Amino acid sequence: MPSPVVLVTGCTKGGIGYELCKKFSERGCRVYATARKVENMGGLKDFNCTLLALDVTKQDSIKECISRVLQEAGQIDILVNNAGLPAVGPLLEIDYDVAHRCIETNVFGVLSMCRVVGRLMANQGSGKIVNVGSIVGYAGTAWAGIYSMSKAAVHSMSDVLRLELKPFGVHVTVVAPGSITSNFGTASTGTIDIPENSLYASVAKYIYARANMSQGPASMPTDVFATKVVDGILAPRPPNYLTVGTNSWSFLLLYYLPNQIKDFILSRKLGINEVKAVTH
Template structure:
């Protein structure tokens, strides 16, 4: 989305723990500034926000898009992986929102955009921790939206469907099915879950960014921007009776193929 904002003529302060990863973007666009930030460190967040405000005078839009994947059966998943996912996706987002939200509230204007997921609508087998983190992000954003509305600050949730990105690649590297797992017989489904967003028909990042940025730049943005391949399906799952949702998702992700080991 950073590139789309830049193409629209806006100044972007792109942040990352690994600032060198932003080098190519900054080299192409003069209006792109780079800043290093650790969203799990409040001091790092405060220093970066203060630096940006001192230089530019304000922050109009905050995009909380830092995210960590977590794929695996809940009984198998490494707790360190689970905690890293939740700490980054939920508490990291909250830490940045608190500091930037205070600045925006004092100005009486601003937008906070939190990247959720269609997984926040309906969890699937083999992605329980990630879904948990995104459901929490949705819930947190709903509360933040109500609490910041009196101060003129809008809070938007972006819930992507299947989008072609490097995120799935990162998730695939973290998947591990132990040899003694109860789910060893469906390991291919678990491993395949990590790259599900790269399935044929997945939405391109350019198309996704164009749609989302347009909505964010509207004077009054939607409270939820749900977009991307299969996103409509998860939106439907949210409203379906639980027994139907469980049946369909279990079939999609191979739960019925599990073989009980004696």
């Protein structure tokens, strides 16, 4: 039986995509690792991964990358849509360029990849699409509204794709990471810009803390996370949702709690109760 061909997006070193590629390769898969800059994936060649440039927000880049994979491997058995950008800041004040880049990459980038690869899989009568969402796709948090919105959209999109692609033998799984050790906290901090007249200047420390919330000492090691995900995806019948990582099940619980209770918990955790009223 030939090795499954796996295409993973967003494989920059230090992120979860990088570790997923290693684990897929260790399990005998033929792995194509992609990122905007090939040089940012250094080390994956040692794990027999093929490195390709891919910008999921550009149609030409998508077509060129997938064409290369098809020329070499003939098909794509597993697509992992992992490429994503953070966006941290109050919804009323976050920089629009940051917001647009986040939505364009996290939502339309995933959709663009699914539109091309999903059709290929439908034509071959089999395939697995894995869309990386987030626990904030279950329960949006203050100071990360744009990112939460983008991941909720990924969850919703995946639910529809799972229905629409089922007749063609294609399965769609959502991976909802909790707190996983990665470089995401540093990237998130870089998106923060609190203006002088911010409504939330009094809780700036909470906004910065939110950017690094997933990177505490209790965060799940990336290799442990990747092992759990790869095991689930390579199973004969992958789950519809894989919720993995520190705090993951608490956020899943928040999804089912009444809004009053959820708001109370998140307000205390994220400093909403300490926001000072604007004075004139």
